[in-house]
Amino acid sequence: QKEVEQDPGPLSVPEGAIVSLNCTYSNSAFQYFMWYRQYSRKGPELLMYTYSSGNKEDGRFTAQVDKSSKYISLFIRDSQPSDSATYLCAMSIIQGAQKLVFGQGTRLTINP
């Protein structure tokens, strides 16, 4: 079993829809959670990061962490065609050297 599970999709939704992307993890020591957006042939772009359970909002994006269920989510409101990309969740143990463990990435397409 992988430490971080993420449905690779592809996920296709109409413009304006609310998108929900999710990851589950097995290692309860993970404490720092990140979401990256990666366009084709580009480097990952940090969208959101959070430490601890709860919600964090930034514009149309909301990151949610539920440590009791080992489940994190990213919600995109009013989705736009420019949101079409691969979304990667990543997490780490805050101890010593920093190693990110990534999910497989979900490929998202927003249809006009």
Added chain:
Amino acid sequence: DTEVTQTPKHLVMGMTNKKSLKCEQHMGHRAMYWYKQKAKKPPELMFVYSYEKLSINESVPSRFSPECPNSSLLNLHLHALQPEDSALYLCASSQFILAGGYEQYFGPGTRLTVT
């Protein structure tokens, strides 16, 4: 400014060539990373430098040789690569890793093709 720059953008090299990838950040970050990413896969960690010292080497073959000349620069020297080493090579940086600021900022990558 959260910019990490990488040069070159693209690189084609033969199996007997020696080349170098360069990464630069001016955010005052003290941890820098090299990742390798194959198509439709997540980034795979290769090396971590913290305070200019190599702290993690993920059992990477010796044909990849990292170097951190100063706190803003990171190089990856390549020699005698194999075609299977063709990939997107990503550099990332983060703040002092023992005092918060664990989020990593990635550069645009160097797309490497080994012929």
